[in-house]
Amino acid sequence: MLDAIWSALGEAITPMSLLMLLIGVVIGFLVGILPGLGGAVTLALLIPVTFGMDPVPAFSLLLGMYVVSAIAGDFTSILFGIPGEPTAAAMVLDGYPLNKKGQAGRALGASLASSAIGSIFGAILLMALIPVMRPLIMSISAPELFAAAVLGLTFIASLSGGSIHKGLVMATVGVLLSLVGIDPNLGIERYTFGSLHLWEGIGIVPVVVGLLGGAEVLQSMLDKDGETKTIVAPHLGGILVGVKDSFRHWWLMLRASAIGAVLGMLPGLGGSVSQFVAYGHARQTSKRPEEFGNGSIEGVIAAGATTTAKDGGHLVPTIAFGVPSGASMAVLLGAFLILGLNPGPEMLGKNLDVTLSLVWIIVLSTIAAVILGYLLIRPLAKLTSVTGRLLVPFLVAMLTIGAFSNTSSLDDVWIMLVFLAIGVLCSRFRWPRIPLLLGLVLGEILERYFTVSYSLFQFNWVSRPGVIIVELIIAAMILFTAVRVARKKRASKRELLTIGGHV
Template structure:
């Protein structure tokens, strides 16, 4: 085996493979940093270039790019509260509040350090675990996957801040939203409103961008000030502080690495939830966890370690069994096949050197990517000190185009804007958003696993499978442990300190009781709408939604009652029952701008609509001179054309004027 390790390293270190690896790293950093582009789009773009290459440089090029997207995705998550890729959603929770405190550099220092360590250790864990890989993967049937999903949902408590009730509501609604489209056994579409767009379900990226990015954009536009609330000259922490944080929390880094590497190994599950699992674990296992969600650096360290450590784990089922755990892995498998390598068990035996060369590529790329970003971090962090109005148009461009890449349909923007409204109401009303995303991501995997498990087994005998029992014990332990940790918080809660726990939600402290009422009312209406048709559906299609929406309605009613009570208390105390009305007015105005972008796109396409928005917003809302607006618009057009038209080859909206 040692020979295989060395031979693998020699294959990577040889020219030109190492050169292509670094080229891949640079491109991967770019794809990860631009929200919406992601590793998936990056790999799809880069694969055709590798057709004519030799196997080692081709794979080095692709793995270099693939490895570091989860390193650079931290940039948008921390600076703007927008997930750079789907794997960095959990980073927002504490990364963005840190940026708002002026500690973006510190967050970067910690995140890039643990990304490198996570990537490196993840690869090492993988190397050591290769003899265990086959039995581990083969013992995880759909029954075990279902139990793992339940364990993921048990994290809701950790992601719900001080209101487990609202966390449960959000998680159930997330599950409910995941049922849109064809049911897992396929014959009947659910909640599709007659729109073909919805037949395959709601797309993740527009949903997440809507829930997280648009509310932050509204906040930024309303404030008009910088992302950082603290002036630059008063910031004492920097990159070195972040590196120190990472090293001080070495035990958390090690545990998050293990979570990333092993959960990442499970096909179809790992990559999508690993950051949430690591974050939840960090909250659950920390003695003093009251700062999570308010800019605790451990909330950045855990997911950023895990999402890089996961890459090596995800590689194993792809190369060892030809089972790609994600779309990006499927592309990589295609590239392997085109290079004449057939995935199979011999990749763990006779062709172990090839496997190790891939592991080395990941490890070297992770370290290189982190070092490059570390050098740039100080400059990148300056974005948080740029005036908000100058940032809004470029973020709108990234967010709208990122959403557009999901299906290249106007439906992507409709989903983005609708979930923006929901996200804003949830944020202002103190309803935590992370459990909703967790439910949404886990929902289809869980339903699918349960459906197959029920078809395979008679009754519930599968619950007695050894791994199911172990996971079951972990679920119980997680809930009990979470409840015990929560006890002191409950006391605080009765003192009227119910605060949201979703990143910047917590920045405002007290939530708005009127918006809370609106948000819970909306979620109740959605639950009733979700439940209604399930009675007429066949059992295998309607049972799971029914089991989701009935408790959702019960919890919504309880939350609604709680909101009404809070509203009455606030009125009795003579305090403002609708403090968020000013910002909501701003939100309304911004939405008018965005509807304008939508209308202009239908009329003239994105290449005109988005730059025109930039120019008009900057001139009329930002108060900049008209020539600045024009310059900004020209920059936007160039960027859209070069990146999205020439490189990504996006399918633009077929506008009325220029179709």
């Protein structure tokens, strides 16, 4: 095995592979920074380029591009408050407030460092799982996915900002919105109002772009005095501070990476759930939860590490059984087949060297992205000193293209605008937006996998080993939170009493 690992490195650093990797990294950066141009579409466009190439250089280009697009997607979230990729939504929550405080450099540094660690964590996990990949995926079916989605629901409390009641209301609205579309079991239209576009449901991309990005843009437009924008010159020297921050919170960074990688392995859960789980977890365990949403560096670190760690996880079911866990992996699977690689035992035996070189490609492209990112942070961070009003036309164009490119349909722009309005109302009246997003994503998963679980196993699925593990985690989490809340209450009561005593 060790020999194979080194020979795979040898293949990944041939001049051709490195050249392809560099091209991939540069393209990935552009794709990640521009909202709308997603990783999946770019992969599809790049596949014809790889015809006739050997597998390793081909994947250096494809996977290199894909990994880097996730890292660079965070940049747009921090700089403009518009997620560059749907998986970079959680980064907006604290990255953008930090930017508004003039700490863009620190946020970018922290996101770059945590993304790099997350990505490498995912790659190592992928390598470690090679011997047990197939039995592992054999035990994951609809019930495990349903349980994971329930676990996701338990984070609503910590994602609700101040009020749990408001959070629950917003999450319920999100779940209700997830009902729009064709019923997956009966094929009946639900709340589509005659629009074929709504058959597929409300897409996550226009919602994320409108609810988070659009609302910010509109607010800086409405803001006549430039108050939402501090005129302080961004503190560029903070990049290294951000990097140091990340390593100061190394334990959080590893936990967030693990959440991203493990949830990434579940096919069907999609990439947008894990970022919120990691973010919610970070807030729950933080010593300063009140900072979350107002520029907490821990929020940035958790979001950054998860987004990139998921890629290593995503590759597990793709390699083990040819079951991709999302659109991008589906395209990558297509590339496997074109290059003559059969997912399954072959990728873990005869073609093990290719699988191992994928691990190296992730690591190498991450390193390249960190270097490129570090060089680009300064010029990019300068953009934030441009006044809001000058930036607005450019941002409006980004929002529109971002929403439109989801399905090349104007309907998605309307959806984006509706959620933009909701987003503005939410931030004016202090209603949390993230529970709505989480409800929308989880609602569909909950419904789908509950019915499939029941069709497959009736109620016997409740006692499947994977489900029991998740159930235990949920129970532990609820207990943990209850104890914490009780302690806090007691502490504040005591404080009140002592204050009373003094008076």
